[in-house]
Amino acid sequence: MLKLSKLTDYAAVIMAQIARDPRRAHTASELSERANLPYPTVGKTLKMLAKAGLVVSRRGSHGGYALARTPEDISASDIIVAIEGPIGMTECSHADGECDLMDVCGVADNWQRVSMAIRTLLDGVTLAHLAQTSPIKLPVHLPIQSVTLSDVRDG
Amino acid sequence: MLKLSKLTDYAAVIMAQIARDPRRAHTASELSERANLPYPTVGKTLKMLAKAGLVVSRRGSHGGYALARTPEDISASDIIVAIEGPIGMTECSHADGECDLMDVCGVADNWQRVSMAIRTLLDGVTLAHLAQTSPIKLPVHLPIQSVTLSDVRDG
DNA sequence: TGATATAGGACTATTTTAGTCCTGTTTGAC
DNA sequence: GTCAAACAGGACTAAAATAGTCCTATATCA
Numbered sequence: 001m002l003k004l005s006k007l008t009d010y011a012a013v014i015m016a017q018i019a020r021d022p023r024r025a026h027t028a029s030e031l032s033e034r035a036n037l038p039y040p041t042v043g044k045t046l047k048m049l050a051k052a053g054l055v056v057s058r059r060g061s062h063g064g065y066a067l068a069r070t071p072e073d074i075s076a077s078d079i080i081v082a083i084e085g086p087i088g089m090t091e092c093s094h095a096d097g098e099c100d101l102m103d104v105c106g107v108a109d110n111w112q113r114v115s116m117a118i119r120t121l122l123d124g125v126t127l128a129h130l131a132q133t134s135p136i137k138l139p140v141h142l143p144i145q146s147v148t149l150s151d152v153r154d155g
Numbered sequence: 156m157l158k159l160s161k162l163t164d165y166a167a168v169i170m171a172q173i174a175r176d177p178r179r180a181h182t183a184s185e186l187s188e189r190a191n192l193p194y195p196t197v198g199k200t201l202k203m204l205a206k207a208g209l210v211v212s213r214r215g216s217h218g219g220y221a222l223a224r225t226p227e228d229i230s231a232s233d234i235i236v237a238i239e240g241p242i243g244m245t246e247c248s249h250a251d252g253e254c255d256l257m258d259v260c261g262v263a264d265n266w267q268r269v270s271m272a273i274r275t276l277l278d279g280v281t282l283a284h285l286a287q288t289s290p291i292k293l294p295v296h297l298p299i300q301s302v303t304l305s306d307v308r309d310g
Numbered sequence: 311t312g313a314t315a316t317a318g319g320a321c322t323a324t325t326t327t328a329g330t331c332c333t334g335t336t337t338g339a340c
Numbered sequence: 341g342t343c344a345a346a347c348a349g350g351a352c353t354a355a356a357a358t359a360g361t362c363c364t365a366t367a368t369c370a
Binding site: 215217 | 326327328329330331335336337338339
Binding site: 002016020034035037076080084087088090110111114117121122125129130131132133 | 158164167171172189190191192243244245259265269272277280288
C-alpha cells in the first residue's frame with residue numbers, strides 16, 4: 001500500500017490549512033475544529049511538526065502555530081519525515097542498515113535507488129502545491145524508460 | 156517512512172532469486188534456504204505471489220514455483236500490489252475512498268497525483284532491474300520542477 | 311494573578327503485520 | 341495403488357507499530 005500513516009495525513013491537512021492563511025497564528029483547537037479532527041490528536045501532530053522545525057509555536061494567550069518557512073520552502077518530504085522519520089522503502093534504505101541478509105539479499109542496491117527516486121519526487125512537491133485547491137500536475141509518464149539499463153540474461 | 160512491509164521485501168528477494176534462474180521450478184524450501192528466511196514465511200509469501208498470478212505453481216514431487224511472465228514483464232508495482240494491495244499514499248488514493256473528511260481535507264487531489272507519480276515510477280521498475288546485480292540507474296533529478304504549477308498566494 | 315495555549319511525556323487501546331501450524335489436494339515414482 | 345513430496349487454504353497466535361488520550365509543567369498576555 002505504501003501508505004502514509006494517519007498522522008502524516010493529518011499533518012498535511014493541518015499544514016495546508018495554515019498555509020492558506022499564513023499571516024496569523026493558528027491554535028490547535030481552531031485547526032482541529034476546522035479539520036474536523038479530535039483536538040488531542042491535532043495537538044500531538046502539531047507538537048511533532050514544531051519539534052521538526054516546520055512550524056514555530058508561541059505559547060500563552062495569543063499563542064498558536066505558524067509556518068517556520070514559506071509554503072514554497074516546505075516539501076512533502078519534510079512533512080513525512082517530521083512524522084514518520086526517514087523515508088526509505090526497505091530497512092537498509094537509510095544509514096546503518098539493520099538487515100543481516102545483505103549477503104543473500106541481492107536487491108538492496110536497486111531498492112535504494114528506487115527509494116531515492118521517490119524521495120526526490122517528494123522533495124519536489126511543496127506545501128504550496130499541496131495547499132492549492134486546483135490540482136497540481138505531476139508528470140504521469142516519468143522518464144524511467146529512457147534511462148540506461150542493462151538487461152538480465154537468463155541462464 | 157513509506158516503507159515496504161517485510162513480506163514485500165521478502166517477495167522481492169524471492170522473485171529475484173527465481174528470476175536469476177528462471178528455467179526450472181524452485182521449491183519453497185530451496186528458496187527459503189537460499190534466502191536465509193524461515194520456511195513457513197517463504198511459503199506464505201509464495202502463496203500470495205501465486206494467488207496474484209506472478210508465479211505459477213506445480214504440486215507434487217517435482218513441483219515448485221516458476222515465474223508466470225518474463226522478469227521484464229513483472230514490475231515492482233506488481234510485487235508490491237500482490238503482497239500489500241493497491242498502492243496509494245492516502246486512504247482516498249484508491250477507489251471507494253473511505254475518508255469522511257473529503258470536504259474539509261483540501262489536499263486529497265494533490266496527494267492522489269503524487270501517488271500516481273510514484274505508481275508510475277514503480278511500474279517502470281521491472282523484476283529484471285531488481286534482479287540484476289549491477290545497480291540500475293534511475294534519474295535522481297526527476298523533472299518535477301519543469302511541470303506547470305501555479306503558486307499559492309497568501310491572503 | 312488568572313486565563314489561554316503550548317511542551318513533554320506517560321500510558322492505553324487498537325490495528326496491522328508477522329509468523330506458525332494444521333488439514334487437504336495434487337503429482338510423480340516405485 | 342500406495343507413499344512421499346510439494347503446494348493450497350485458512351485459522352490462529354504473537355509481536356510490533358500506530359493511534360489516541362491524558363496529565364503536569366511552562367510560557368505569555370491582559
